[in-house]
Amino acid sequence: MPLLEVEDLRTYFKTREGEVHAVDGVSFEVEEGSVLGIVGESGCGKSVTSLSIMGLVQSPGRVVSGSIRFEGRELTTMSDKALEDVRGMQISMIFQDPMTSLNPTLTIGTQITETIRRHLGLSKAEADKRAIQLLEEVHIPDAARRMRDYPHRFSGGMRQRVMIAMALSCNPKLLIADEPTTALDVTVQAGVLETLDELRRDHGMTMIIISHNMGVIAETAEQVLVMYAGQIVEQASVIDLFDRPEHPYTEALLGSLPHIDDHDPRNDRLATIPGRPPDLLVPPEACRFAPRCKYAGIDDCSKVQPELREIRTGHWVRSRHPASERSAEPVGAR
Amino acid sequence: MSEPEIATTETAPRQSPRGLDRPFMQRRAEFEEALARNASARGAEAGASLPRASLWSDAFHRFMKNRASVVAAVAFLLLLAFVIFVPWLSNEDPYAIDFSQAYQSPSWSHPFGTDGFGRDLFIRTALGGRVSFAIGFAATFAIMVVGIVYGATAGFLGGHVDNALMRFLDALYGLPYLPFAIMTLAVFGTVNFWTMVVALTIASWFTTARVMRGQIITLKQNDYVRAAYAVGAKGPRVLYRHLLMNTLGVIIVFVFLELPGVILGEAFLSFLGLGINPPKASWGTLAQDGYTAYATHPYIIVIPSICIAWLILSAFFIADGLRDALDPRTKEA
Numbered sequence: 001m002p003l004l005e006v007e008d009l010r011t012y013f014k015t016r017e018g019e020v021h022a023v024d025g026v027s028f029e030v031e032e033g034s035v036l037g038i039v040g041e042s043g044c045g046k047s048v049t050s051l052s053i054m055g056l057v058q059s060p061g062r063v064v065s066g067s068i069r070f071e072g073r074e075l076t077t078m079s080d081k082a083l084e085d086v087r088g089m090q091i092s093m094i095f096q097d098p099m100t101s102l103n104p105t106l107t108i109g110t111q112i113t114e115t116i117r118r119h120l121g122l123s124k125a126e127a128d129k130r131a132i133q134l135l136e137e138v139h140i141p142d143a144a145r146r147m148r149d150y151p152h153r154f155s156g157g158m159r160q161r162v163m164i165a166m167a168l169s170c171n172p173k174l175l176i177a178d179e180p181t182t183a184l185d186v187t188v189q190a191g192v193l194e195t196l197d198e199l200r201r202d203h204g205m206t207m208i209i210i211s212h213n214m215g216v217i218a219e220t221a222e223q224v225l226v227m228y229a230g231q232i233v234e235q236a237s238v239i240d241l242f243d244r245p246e247h248p249y250t251e252a253l254l255g256s257l258p259h260i261d262d263h264d265p266r267n268d269r270l271a272t273i274p275g276r277p278p279d280l281l282v283p284p285e286a287c288r289f290a291p292r293c294k295y296a297g298i299d300d301c302s303k304v305q306p307e308l309r310e311i312r313t314g315h316w317v318r319s320r321h322p323a324s325e326r327s328a329e330p331v332g333a334r
Numbered sequence: 335m336s337e338p339e340i341a342t343t344e345t346a347p348r349q350s351p352r353g354l355d356r357p358f359m360q361r362r363a364e365f366e367e368a369l370a371r372n373a374s375a376r377g378a379e380a381g382a383s384l385p386r387a388s389l390w391s392d393a394f395h396r397f398m399k400n401r402a403s404v405v406a407a408v409a410f411l412l413l414l415a416f417v418i419f420v421p422w423l424s425n426e427d428p429y430a431i432d433f434s435q436a437y438q439s440p441s442w443s444h445p446f447g448t449d450g451f452g453r454d455l456f457i458r459t460a461l462g463g464r465v466s467f468a469i470g471f472a473a474t475f476a477i478m479v480v481g482i483v484y485g486a487t488a489g490f491l492g493g494h495v496d497n498a499l500m501r502f503l504d505a506l507y508g509l510p511y512l513p514f515a516i517m518t519l520a521v522f523g524t525v526n527f528w529t530m531v532v533a534l535t536i537a538s539w540f541t542t543a544r545v546m547r548g549q550i551i552t553l554k555q556n557d558y559v560r561a562a563y564a565v566g567a568k569g570p571r572v573l574y575r576h577l578l579m580n581t582l583g584v585i586i587v588f589v590f591l592e593l594p595g596v597i598l599g600e601a602f603l604s605f606l607g608l609g610i611n612p613p614k615a616s617w618g619t620l621a622q623d624g625y626t627a628y629a630t631h632p633y634i635i636v637i638p639s640i641c642i643a644w645l646i647l648s649a650f651f652i653a654d655g656l657r658d659a660l661d662p663r664t665k666e667a
Contacts (some may be wrong), residue, residue: 054563056563059493087565092565093564094561095557095560095564100557100558103575103576105582106575115565115566118568119566163561169565
């Protein structure tokens, strides 16, 4: 049995103009011990998916339908009280901006031990010991002394490490990292990712890593979901996805990464994807990527939504024109 | 370190200063090692050299830098000391009536003069201050409790509860302050310390509730609140630890903004004759006593008025300094 099964998840946000379909029929599974990457541009529903799993979608948003099963237990219908015990103990999450994720008026020691004491029922001294050990695990130098410091005395990378320590304090089975390195310097990013990976191995943890950065996904994930406009458009193992991307969107995403190997990026403009994602207030009946897709138009791309289909073992794609089925050059060539 | 050697002859083995001849992996390992050494050295240094500072000591330092506020704090404490210690140390009887001593102007034996009954105004001003301060502190405390509970409930629960609570508050806001307090006193029928506190509280807790609600709603949006939920914190815990504790600064500032308002309200009601019953006195009733003789003996009304103004001004300047000191955004210390 997979650790986490998400089936046909739909999370909508009520607005004055109508309901925004932020997550619109997302299904996936995460096997125990694996690392799932979710990638996509801003507003594609990555974060809302993870918040839905945590049961932290805030009004005016709500999970409209679908099921989320963790170790076979349904989370969507669970009482708030039971959910509180799942959060932290079973599933934990770290957020994008470490600068604002810590309470500025409490020492980091207090913030870590509080979680530990509440969930594991340890004494103050035991909790302190565990917190110091956690801080050492995330490579915070001089951990015992830093316990008494307030968050403003930590740098961004350090704070993210503290957040990781906090998230790991009760040995959760699943860690969701929502853009864990986006707010950090590139040099710090690598360190934080490395620590995450190390901890995952040590604790045998399952991880979902969400990013808009293909590089981060390539480095960390085993399975990858590509999301676009609230839907999964491609799903494959990381190697297959990067070697043989099928969906035109994935191709375009990879194509828009800067390369330094074959030519001088300063002389070239970066490739971009023209157009904008569709309005999720009234999601089109058609393929959601059709207006931006250079292969669309030869058949009913603009009329019927393509289904997610398995194009080869373990590689799923939602497109009528996946790379391996194309014979000719794009019709409406740019 | 020696000068970098530049290969001059073709026959000598090329020795570039950056050691580009060594294999890549070896250089990388060396570099990483150096980096790690550097980092740990820096870490130890940083930990040792920076002074440890807590929120409160930081705030204290910032407050001490604001000269107006420090002066105000000293003035406030002086007034408080006057009110507390003078009745203790003086052996003057504040209630002894002696018409031969009536309407004495300020002198060495009676620094603030005497009133129409020949009572010493120095000690009566101090005693009246006790009453004013006591009512002020008690009512401010009650206002804070009521306002915080009401506002935090509305802000934390949100939705329909918030809406209902706030509309009720809006309706109360429509009522004018003084008639509201007078009405409350009329309902009680008597005026004493406690009815006065209740009347003032009922008439002036609205703003505190509103501000608290706004604070809680703002704080609720913070990432660390979401992060706390994500690691499994429970609602009441989040409300207390992450929301209420973070409004502490605002609450402290508000105490010093509310206190003068309440004391002024008490003085006002007393001046209108709705105050503490004689022969006891507050600054308001003392001023009212002076009102009847202000043309001939102005000091009787001027002295309690100065006390009230002194208190209000110093409290406002303290509040101002505290607001700057407790705002974590004013970081430079």
